[in-house]
Amino acid sequence: MAKASFITPLLDLVFPPRCPLCGDALAQQGGLCAACWMKLAVPGEPACSTCQRPLGDSIVRAGALQCAPCMADPPRHAGIAAATLYNDTSRELVLAFKRGKRIALADLLARLMRSRLPELEGEWLVVPVPLHRWRLWERGFNQSALLAQRIARAVNQPLVVDALERRKRTPSLGGLGKRARAEALRGAIVANQRRAAQLKGANVLLVDDVMTSGATTDACLAALRKAGAGQVRIACFARVLDEALDHAGPDTAALAA
């Protein structure tokens, strides 16, 4: 604490705090300007109790607060916590982080994700969605691992960065239907054998940067289930709702890569 507050003024002198999206001056490092904050779509209430999908007022009846997709096909996860709904602003932030390699943004994104997480009772292993090692080599970092690391620290839970492995380099899932996405991911994500003992019976907080169709997180869920994990919750920074997916086009495909 003391160290951070000592360093901040020096940092501000060299790099005056700027909004990472629009470049406006800020009072302090590590945030967004008020105008950019306003443009982020934070999932509001009422929302599905399972996946936090915003519900229209008309759908809400006392008691059952579940969205139609969750009722029709009960998900295998124990909940999704999304910091934002995917829009131009969250997209820009993720692109600056991933493509622009502005790794410092991981702090901000993880803080927003943390704020949406429910209280975790008992032990939860924090596990990032894995990248294929070629992709890791290209980019130099796994963005989900950077987020997972910060979230694990904030919620005081163990980080298991290599619990899942991506064996197969999957093509872009954009434009594929649900079945084709699942097919493209078949066998792509597996649990790390060396983590078998740790995963068995463990609750897992799965961390993803952008959750698009859910095909990737489904593949992770399947691998975790096969490894004998208990409950799995999903935390993501930006969530593309299915309704938006059809219109989102190739951009979201690139984002999910």
Ligand SMILES: [Zn+2]
């Ligand atoms: Zn701004």
Ligand SMILES: [Zn+2]
């Ligand atoms: Zn739902």
